[in-house]
Structure formats: structure tokens, C-alpha cells
Amino acid sequence: MRAAWAITTTTVKQLLGVRRMIVFGIAELAPAGVFLLMTQTLAEEAALDRLLGMVAALYFPLLVPIVTLIVAASALGDERRDGTLSFLVLRPIPRSVIALSKFGGAVIVAAGLNIFGAVALTVAYGIETGSWSLVVPLAVGGAFASIVYASLFVPLGFFTDRAVLIGLAFVFIFENAVVSALSGLSSLSPWRIGVSGFSGLAPNEVAVELADFGGTGLSSFGTALFRTVLIAAISIGATTMVLRRRDLT
């Protein structure tokens, strides 16, 4: 337990570079900024429509995956590149603890950033409308999507130096093109799992409105939670197995 906590906190420290935090912090404020800008230019459009536009076009399909990709791919990728992974695996601790802790560290940072973006956006919405009912649902949805993306990108960072490139191809080609064209694959789409988490906790009218913004094929909150936990468990298991079997040359 002490080892797991030490690896998690060190990972968080590693991933929280000052420059990275500034860039991501500004990026996370972008949806809120655009929302407020639209208040000036598209005042006639309903605030909820503008918010859902931001959620479905910017927050879930772009911001969450890109921020999580860069953070999560670094969690094991930086250790491998810097040679510190051998430092970690040569400790008397099970590889599952390493896999779980690295994943945990990546999720804390990525989800923290994405929740910050979600809160900023929904607070901007709340200031305009006086409604604060979407703060928690969007934060939870952002956390779900962060966990699922981290499940994919933490192991990917271990395998290749081109994790960011491959991750971007996944986001833009698979998620934003293939899944959009073949809705049957939507259950495999991390950001749709996040949107489902958001939609499941949000008031009913929001879920209905989301359909107009491409939010089709969404699952219930319970299913989204189940998928999130399942994908995370599979990812940690797979990373553990790879750490046990793969040579560190």
C-alpha cells in the first residue's frame, strides 16, 4: 500500500510539469471561454444549446482525449524513455502494483484537468442561467472519459514512442469518423461513454437535447459506469501482464 501510494504520488508529480499545466489549464478553459464569447455574439441561441454544442463538439471529442492522451502516454512512456522503468520493476513489489499506481497517477492528473474544464464550462453556464445542475454530471462524464482514454493510452505509451501520434489517429479516425459512420461501434467509443455518464446524471431535457448534437447511441449511467470500470480493469491487467513478460532492453 505504501509502495502504491509512493508510485502514484511520484507519477502525479512527474506529470504535473509547470509548462504542461499552464498549457492544459488554458486549453481546459477554452470551452468556457468560447461559451462566454457566444453569449455576446449568439445571444439569441438558447444557453443550453450553446453549452451542449461545446460539450459535444469540443469538450468530449477533442479536449478530453487530447489532454488525456498526452498525460497518460507519458505515465509509462517517460519511464521507459528515461530508463527509470527498470528502477521501478527492480523493486520487491508485484507488477500489478506498478500498473495500478501508474494508471492511478495518470487518471488523477488527466481527470483532474478535465474536471477543471468541465467545471469551468458549467460554471460559465450557471452564471448566465443561474442553473448549477450540470456541474456534477459534466464533471463525472469528463472523469469517465478520462479513465477510459487513460486505459488505452497508459499501455500504449509503454509500447511505443509514437503513442501520441497513434492516439491522435485513434481519436480522429476511429472515434470521430468510423464510429460516427457506424453507430454500432459507439459502445467502444471512450468519449461516448463519457457523454453517457454526463447524460445519465443530467436532467432529462438535457439528455433529449443531446440527441440533436450527435449524442445518439448513448447508454445509461449504470452501463457507462460498468464499461468504465471494466475497461480500466482490463487495461491494468494487460499492463501488468506486459510488465511481467516484456524485456526492458
Added chain:
Amino acid sequence: MNDPALVESPTVELDDASKWFGQKVAVSNVTCSFGPGVTGLLGPNGAGKTTMLRMLTGLIRPSQGSVRVLGVWPRTSPSVYADVGLVPEEAAVYPSLTAREFVRYAATLAGVTDVDEATARAIDTVALGEPADRKLSGYSKGMRQRAKVAAALVSDPQILLLDEPLNGTDPVQRLHLINLFQRLGTEGRTVIVSSHILDEVDRMSDRVIAIVDGRLAAAGDVAAIREAMTDIPYRVRIEADSERVLAARLLEEALVHGVSVDDGILHVETGDLAALGRRVPAVAREVDARVTSFQPEDASLESVFRYLVRR
């Protein structure tokens, strides 16, 4: 036990171990063992020393044969790592941590009971002192080496594997580390130190395992191996002005076997490196030449190793 590659009470063993990466054979059919004391793993760059150390720690799996540390294959028995410390050749430190945090991290992961006390002791052992509270990103290579040694020592391991640990260290640090490794060996720990520099190994080790082209070239005590090398000339690279005059004068010296001048640089062959080192300044003064560099060539070392392989 007659085979000099094997020891009486081994803590680390390789049995017919080989490792290949695609077509490239990095380690080939090596059988040897290590026990308490300092053993030098000697070989030119690219000989397979790092691959061998990585096999010993379980970081890479042998393609053939077996490796045992304290009787087990470490990859499947991670608990054995409580008794193993590795100082890798590459940077392998967290630049965002201070040396103290790094050593403390190693202690925590090793399950050390009194982390603070063990951290302070390890830092003290490598004489890192005040800079221990500075970030590792600002460390010189030599200081990083000491921080890595402290991290390896913090759990008081029975086995210590050091891959070129003196690289980048200054003469004072070097002497300190050599004394430290000797002390650890005397205390009954198994200390395996890889190096491509004969002199370093000579100063540190009681016993040498020489590796060339991935194969076991020689094993035994340092004196025996050095004796076997006496008929192989050392090659020294000398940079000086008036190089042709200096070359002609050096040829008159009995300890010089041959001299060639290539692109203004002298390549001198000798059977006694230390004596040549003492004689060259005097000879240079005689012919009014100024020597700017005197360096044993790695190629000469390699030729010694190749000689050992042919034996």
C-alpha cells in the same frame, strides 16, 4: 572447484545463458557464477556486459539457458529484489526529484522500515552531502551516479550490480566509489562491477570475468589475467606538435615497439603503458615538442580482449 568462472558459494549464476536480438547475438553460452566480494565484469564497449547485467536482474529474459539470483529467476520472484541493487549505466533518475527524494522513493518501494534513517545513511555513504536536496535535473553525471548508488544501497542489498558506475565521475568521486565498492565486497556482499577500463577493474576487483563479443573470454583473479596480456602491446594515441621528430625519437626507446603517424597523430605501441606515460614528457622535452594529449586507445584494449578469446 577448478573452473575459474565458477565460485564455491554462488549468489548469482548463469548457466549456458545466451541472449540474441534478431540476428545479433549479444551474449553467447556464458556459464559463470558470482559470490561474495567484488567481481569485475570486463569487456570492450558492445561486448555484452550490459545485456548480461540486465539478464542477471531479470530485466531481459535469456533466449537460452538460465539465470538464477539467490536460487531463483528474479522476474517471477520479485521479492528477491529486496536483496538486489542495480546501478544502470543510463541516466535512470527522475529529473523532477531531488536526490534525497529519489533515494527515499527507492527505500519506500523496497519496504525499508525506517525510510528516513536509511535514506540519510545511504546519502552519507556516497558522500552526496548538501546537494542531496537539489533536483537531479541539475546534477552532473558523476553526481547522478552517486545518487543512483545511494538508491541501490538504501535497502542494504546482498547483491549489487553496477554498470559502468565510474563513468562521468571525477578522480575524487572515483576513488571514493572504488573504496566503497571494495568495502561492500569485504562485508560479504556480492558486488558485480562492469567496466571497459582495465585499470578500474584492477583497482576494484578481486576477480574478473572478461567478456568479448558476448562470450566468456577469461575468468579468474586480476593478476593472472594481466599476466596473460603482457605480450600484447598497448596502443597509445599521442597528440603533439613536431610529431615526426617526436616519433623518430620515441622509436629509439626500448619500451616502444612501434610508432606510426596518421594525420598528425602518433600511434605508439608499447608493452608497458605506465613506463611510457612517464617517459614521453621527458622525450618530448628533449626534442622540444609539446604533448597536448596522451590517451590509451580503446582499440588496444579490444585487441587484448580478442587475444583472450583466441587463447
